[in-house]
Amino acid sequence: MDKIRIRGGARLKGTIPISGAKNATLPLMAAAFLTDAPLTLTNVPKLRDVAFMADILRGLGVSAEWTDGCALGAGGRYVLHAAHLSGTAADYDIVRKMRASFFILGPLLARAGEARISLPGGCAIGARPVDLHLKALAALGAEVDLSEGNVVARASRGLTGAKIKFPLVSVGATECALMAATLAKGQSVIHNAAREPEIADLGRCLIAMGAKIDGLGTSTVTVEGVSSLSAATHAVLPDRIETGTYAMAVAIAGGEVELIGTDVKLIEALAKLLGKSGVAVTPTPAGFVVARNGVCPRAVSMETQPFPGFPTDLQAQFMAFMATAEGSSHIKETIFENRFMHVPELLRMGADIKIDGNVAVVKGVARLKGAPVMATDLRASSSLVLAGLAAEGETVVNRVYHLDRGFERMEEKLSGVGAEIERVQG
Ligand code: EPZ
Numbered sequence: 001m002d003k004i005r006i007r008g009g010a011r012l013k014g015t016i017p018i019s020g021a022k023n024a025t026l027p028l029m030a031a032a033f034l035t036d037a038p039l040t041l042t043n044v045p046k047l048r049d050v051a052f053m054a055d056i057l058r059g060l061g062v063s064a065e066w067t068d069g070c071a072l073g074a075g076g077r078y079v080l081h082a083a084h085l086s087g088t089a090a091d092y093d094i095v096r097k098m099r100a101s102f103f104i105l106g107p108l109l110a111r112a113g114e115a116r117i118s119l120p121g122g123c124a125i126g127a128r129p130v131d132l133h134l135k136a137l138a139a140l141g142a143e144v145d146l147s148e149g150n151v152v153a154r155a156s157r158g159l160t161g162a163k164i165k166f167p168l169v170s171v172g173a174t175e176c177a178l179m180a181a182t183l184a185k186g187q188s189v190i191h192n193a194a195r196e197p198e199i200a201d202l203g204r205c206l207i208a209m210g211a212k213i214d215g216l217g218t219s220t221v222t223v224e225g226v227s228s229l230s231a232a233t234h235a236v237l238p239d240r241i242e243t244g245t246y247a248m249a250v251a252i253a254g255g256e257v258e259l260i261g262t263d264v265k266l267i268e269a270l271a272k273l274l275g276k277s278g279v280a281v282t283p284t285p286a287g288f289v290v291a292r293n294g295v296c297p298r299a300v301s302m303e304t305q306p307f308p309g310f311p312t313d314l315q316a317q318f319m320a321f322m323a324t325a326e327g328s329s330h331i332k333e334t335i336f337e338n339r340f341m342h343v344p345e346l347l348r349m350g351a352d353i354k355i356d357g358n359v360a361v362v363k364g365v366a367r368l369k370g371a372p373v374m375a376t377d378l379r380a381s382s383s384l385v386l387a388g389l390a391a392e393g394e395t396v397v398n399r400v401y402h403l404d405r406g407f408e409r410m411e412e413k414l415s416g417v418g419a420e421i422e423r424v425q426g
Pocket of ligand 1: 023130134168337
């Protein structure tokens with residue numbers, strides 16, 4: 001398995017192109033089921049998870065043709081065409097590799113009147129139930145059965161618009177309800193909808209396909225069902241987690257880097273904390289500049305929250321940053337119950353972190369030390385790369401497989417701004 005080797009200490013200077021968002025691309029790909037016409041996505045990142053999703057779609061008869069984006073961060077063009085479905089049951093061997101495959105349930109059901117998919121188990125970051133997805137589909141009139149680890153959803157006479165009130169904010173369940181409601185008869189109102197930018201991006205694509213949706217970006221989304229959707233072309237929005245990760249790479253390593261093809265508005269909660277810690281964030285026409293020149297960053301506390309709060313997907317990277325800040329910070333994880341897997345690895349690099357329930361108390365140290373490390377989740381893996389940029393000596397991040405699921409050519413992007421980082425084929 002490939003590894004990433006980093007020699008810490010280099011300051012970063014230059015530009016990093018930001019790719020399209022993984023977590024927007026995956027549900028957008030599932031939306032291809034909603035029409036028998038082609039759906040063209042541009043700015044698609046080349047990631048393992050995108051390849052897994054394409055395999056699932058192909059397994060059900062959807063053609064997925066990729067036009068490579070060659071330049072770093074340029075994004076690819078994917079034409080997805082579900083002209084005729086070859087089945088309604090997703091292949092378990094592919095589904096088990098990626099939780100996000102569950103996204104196909106709602107749109108496949110809405111299109112074909114039936115969908116069968118394995119229940120995703122828990123994963124490294126928590127139990128991650130899917131009860132809210134299933135309740136949303138049941139509210140829209142589907143019969144939902146669980147048998148032998150599978151979800152079987154049926155709506156032979158189609159779905160019917162309904163009021164869906166989520167008891168807690170869920171990105172995936174909101175996306176499931178939104179996609180399914182586009183083809184339901186009548187009006188659906190989704191209350192307590194998640195407001196993550198990837199949901200509005202999905203909504204914009206669905207509108208381009210002919211869906212009638214109001215309230216995108218708010219917690220109440222209204223959908224007037226239509227009888228069919230048609231062909232559309234949609235550009236995937238920039239990846240805010242990649243954006244935030246590279247912003248923190250500069251914060252931790254020092255230097256001045258322009259992140260291009262993105263928007264500081266996508267990471268406002270992080271940008272505020274960076275400002276408080278002494279890192280400058282300045283918008284530019286192409287994106288924004290992150291700069292930390294000389295000053296040692298100050299510790300600041302934060303807790304993860306649904307958007308527009310601080311994203312759980314940036315918590316591990318923020319902890320690596322705080323591990324070298326001046327002072328103590330409290331980092332509270334409120335979304336997932338087991339998202340501190342990076343802590344033992346950061347400790348091995350000399351960090352001073354104590355966990356108390358869902359709070360990590362981080363005391364900044366003057367210098368981290370390079371070490372061989374490993375993580376079982378992609379965001380945790382990226383935090384170890386960031387820690388390696390600031391550490392004395394060599395850090396080897398094992399199981400790069402996880403990084404490749406969600407970060408496009410990370411070592412190339414970082415070496416392009418002067419980091420001493422390389423992939424070691426294994
Ligand atoms: C999405 O996962 C993202 N994945 C995650 O990114 C991200 O961490 C998460 O949203 C939170 O922002 C994709 O978009 C592909 P949720 P999702 O439903 O939709 C509970 C990454 O690293 N819940 O918003 O699965 C759940 O357990 C990944 O890119 C239920 O109880 O997250 C959690 O505590 C990891 N029942 C909370 O809601 C349900 O039916 C929020 O989860 C669904 C969720």
